Amino acid sequence: MQIRDLDRRQRIYGGAGVLLICAGIFHTFLLIKLTPVYTSTECGDQTGELKELSVGINTIHLALEISVRCTNPNPYKIDILSSTPGRVFVGDKMEVQVGHLVVIPGSYLSEQGTGTVRVQMNADIAGQTANALLPHFLEDSAVPLLMELQFNVGISVNFGLMGSWGTTAPFKKSCGMHMMGLLVNQFVDADDKSSKGRLGPLVCRESFEGIEIPAVGEADETPKDGRMGFSAAQVAPSEVEAGELLKNFSLGSIICLSFLSGFVLLYSAITGEPIPVPPMPPMPPMPSLDSMRAICPGPKEGVGKCWHPGDPISVTSPLIEDTEIYMPARTTTIVEAVSASLPTRGESKDGVNLLPI
Numbered sequence: 001m002q003i004r005d006l007d008r009r010q011r012i013y014g015g016a017g018v019l020l021i022c023a024g025i026f027h028t029f030l031l032i033k034l035t036p037v038y039t040s041t042e043c044g045d046q047t048g049e050l051k052e053l054s055v056g057i058n059t060i061h062l063a064l065e066i067s068v069r070c071t072n073p074n075p076y077k078i079d080i081l082s083s084t085p086g087r088v089f090v091g092d093k094m095e096v097q098v099g100h101l102v103v104i105p106g107s108y109l110s111e112q113g114t115g116t117v118r119v120q121m122n123a124d125i126a127g128q129t130a131n132a133l134l135p136h137f138l139e140d141s142a143v144p145l146l147m148e149l150q151f152n153v154g155i156s157v158n159f160g161l162m163g164s165w166g167t168t169a170p171f172k173k174s175c176g177m178h179m180m181g182l183l184v185n186q187f188v189d190a191d192d193k194s195s196k197g198r199l200g201p202l203v204c205r206e207s208f209e210g211i212e213i214p215a216v217g218e219a220d221e222t223p224k225d226g227r228m229g230f231s232a233a234q235v236a237p238s239e240v241e242a243g244e245l246l247k248n249f250s251l252g253s254i255i256c257l258s259f260l261s262g263f264v265l266l267y268s269a270i271t272g273e274p275i276p277v278p279p280m281p282p283m284p285p286m287p288s289l290d291s292m293r294a295i296c297p298g299p300k301e302g303v304g305k306c307w308h309p310g311d312p313i314s315v316t317s318p319l320i321e322d323t324e325i326y327m328p329a330r331t332t333t334i335v336e337a338v339s340a341s342l343p344t345r346g347e348s349k350d351g352v353n354l355l356p357i
Contacts, residue, residue, distance in 0.1 A: 014269035020262030043070035086148030099123030
């Protein structure tokens with residue numbers, strides 16, 4: 001029976017030890033994979049597409065869609081979240097606002113892959129603004145469009161059993177492009193995305209100051225200084241540092257506990273010895289009356305008297321002369337001992353009536 005129980009215990013310990021060691025190996029690879037916790041994401045190759053441009057009596061309807069292609073080197077998905085819509089202006093002096101850019105829901109960057117951020121604008125221009133812009137939309141060879149491209153980036157990383165880390169960071173870029181008038185080269189298809197299309201290349205910078213917008217028909221490739229890099233410094237550096245510390249602590253704790261527990265269980269399974277458990281420290285003994293008496297052995301010459309259980313107590317009172325009172329073993333307080341030694345009600349001493357305490 002004991003041999004059977006020993007074999008069963010060895011099998012259980014061996015299986016649990018192997019599982020814990022596998023968990024330690026898995027979290028070790030996860031730690032390596034998530035170091036650093038965030039790597040800069042780069043976006044570029046932004047393009048604009050004219051969805052609709054219709055002109056009516058005192059009205060102009062303009063629909064644009066902007067696409068920005070991004071590369072995500074991180075081993076987790078990055079979500080593109082909506083934020084405050086960016087403004088869209090007609091003209092190079094940002095005098096006439098015609099609409100807002102809104103992120104299309106569902107945009108994300110796949111892990112260690114690429115993705116496309118899409119934003120759209122639908123503007124209905126009417127009244128005096130439409131009358132002022134109508135000649136430009138019809139006859140100008142290049143109508144400047146300035147827009148604020150802004151969205152939020154959502155990051156969420158799971159560290160296994162010890163929790164997760166997430167943060168959200170806003171991004172804002174100032175972009176510009178040219179649009180060809182309706183009456184210029186009117187035989188060009190509005191859906192044509194080539195260099196002969198109605199929209200020129202889209203260029204984004206940190207601000208509108210000094211931005212140079214390429215003309216319609218120039219190369220669609222994004223200049224090197226026009227690419228948008230989302231570095232760790234932009235994604236709230238303090239939160240990135242906190243995520244790095246949380247990752248190291250949580251995964252490091254799991255790795256140490258998994259390997260240590262796994263090897264202990266395997267050692268017990270192989271040798272057949274029980275798991276060594278340190279004994280509990282003994283409780284300190286409670287002090288007794290004898291020990292207290294040993295600490296205070298008795299009066300010595302030149303030293304004050306030391307009281308022991310059962311020794312007489314001298315009480316001084318204006319009503320009672322010095323009286324030696326013995327404290328019985330069952331007496332719990334000095335008051336009880338004094339009460340037991342005093343006369344009862346009605347008794348007197350030297351003509352003075354006394355009452356018990």
